[in-house]
Amino acid sequence: MPARAEIVVDLAAIRHNVRLLREVVGPGVAMMTVVKADGYGHGMVPVARAARDAGAEWLGVATVDEALALRAAGDTGRVLCWLTVPGEDYAAAAAADLDVTAYSTTELDEMVAAGVARVQLKVDTGLSRGGAARADWEDLFAHARGLELDGRARITGVWSHFAASDDPDHPANAAQEAAFAEALALAASAGLDPEVRHLANSAAAILRPGSRHDLVRCGIATYGLDPAPGVPHHLDLRPAMTVRADLALAKRIPAGAGVSYGHTWVAPQDTTVGVVPAGYGDGVPRAAGNRAEVWAGGARRAVRGRVCMDQLVIDLGDDTLRPGDDVVLFGPGTAGEPTAQEWAEALDTINYEIVTRVGGRLARRHVDGGTA
Known part of the structure; x- marks a missing residue:
């Protein structure tokens, strides 16, 4: 599977x-x-x-x-x-x-x-x-x-x-x-x-x-994560971890629709949202809601509303994505995707916490050269 x-x-x-x-x-x-x-x-x-x-x-x-x-x-x-x-x-x-x-x-x-x-x-x-x-x-x-x-x-x-x-x-x-x-x-x-x-x-x-x-x-x-963010050292450290998922669902919602628990984000205009099958039960920080971004369909997409136990919601705007399309929560950053350091800064924490807490039901796959 x-x-x-x-x-x-x-x-x-x-x-x-x-x-x-x-x-x-x-x-x-x-x-x-x-x-x-x-x-x-x-x-x-x-x-x-x-x-x-x-x-x-x-x-x-x-x-x-x-x-x-x-x-x-x-x-x-x-x-x-x-x-x-x-x-x-x-x-x-x-x-x-x-x-x-x-x-x-x-x-x-x-x-x-x-x-x-x-x-x-x-x-x-x-x-x-x-x-x-x-x-x-x-x-x-x-x-x-x-x-x-x-x-x-x-x-x-x-x-x-x-x-x-x-x-x-x-x-x-x-x-x-x-x-x-x-x-x-x-x-x-x-x-x-x-x-x-x-x-x-x-x-x-x-x-x-x-x-x-x-x-x-x-x-x-x-x-591959910077031990002293913001301090120049010119080392070519290469982040080794990419966290990714298959898009579970994409659908249009109207202006005024609230997204996820508590409706902490309400769509200001008609938009398309995508459901990503990973949540705080998998170590994705709940605080990422309305603060972090992911990479999907060749662009960065904001996480909208609260992160749930099993899933999170992203804003796709007017772009068309389909179930099964690739979503990268964070990775090396070489293709434009957010990095673990960027997630850390968005969540007011450190990159150590971002990479050590992910897991739960997430499968882990090791590759040798290249990322997802």
Whole structure:
């Protein structure tokens, strides 16, 4: 059965972006491709394979479950996960030969007791989210070194995460770099010599060369989306995702007709509307009503009225479209269609949210070169 609505992912674009980012960071800096949240909505396993093909030495995920799924799919390379809770199945992580992140001595002990051999330590340098607080750094490093000396663990990394690298002028960036340098010095003083030290995400990897250290973690840029919209960087990133559907219905409505729930849009004159079989049940933001555009019949068409659970309505004006005609919600923008970034701006959000939330009943199809 053909898909009435689908996500089309171009794996050639993924490979292009990974290779491009590797060129930007230069030799001596390893690449971690972040594939959490099902590859930012692009499909974790196919994206991971494409990234490995393009030279990514590491894959990054949030949860142990995501890392185990990569192993089940045949990935044998280095994988780091960083979001765990008490009682996590660390034995499975150990058996899968994963690198797991600890934020505290308690967490570190739980991992090692379950047989995890490779642990990375995350320090909070100013995001005030995951990672050890400054007051706990010395104890964490000393405890970790003791475990190394006992032969119970190997500390393979020390790392942190930026709060505002998409805003190059934000004072938090320099403050976090200084804090991370302090953390690395303290780790060295404790006797730790990690394999990798890493701070830079996509935006920092591109815009802050001094933050690259041994490894960069590239997530959103891998998928061809700008990690710092509005900041010049001249990179030829290629969006990999296109969301498209077959038009379900086109019909004329008279002036004064209200469209969709609540009649938040009323036709000012006679017009043709089209019904697109995708809605908030498929991850299309409900807020797109009366704000976003799609591409259909060779032109941009406004979304009219509220987005429904299963469908949305677009304004076709006086043009004639037929059921089955192609509708692109967003894509690379090369044919004139809206991009995920444009949807993000229309909805006052970020491109990350646009691509990671789509799914639901949408089929996902991977292609290799070319988009829908």
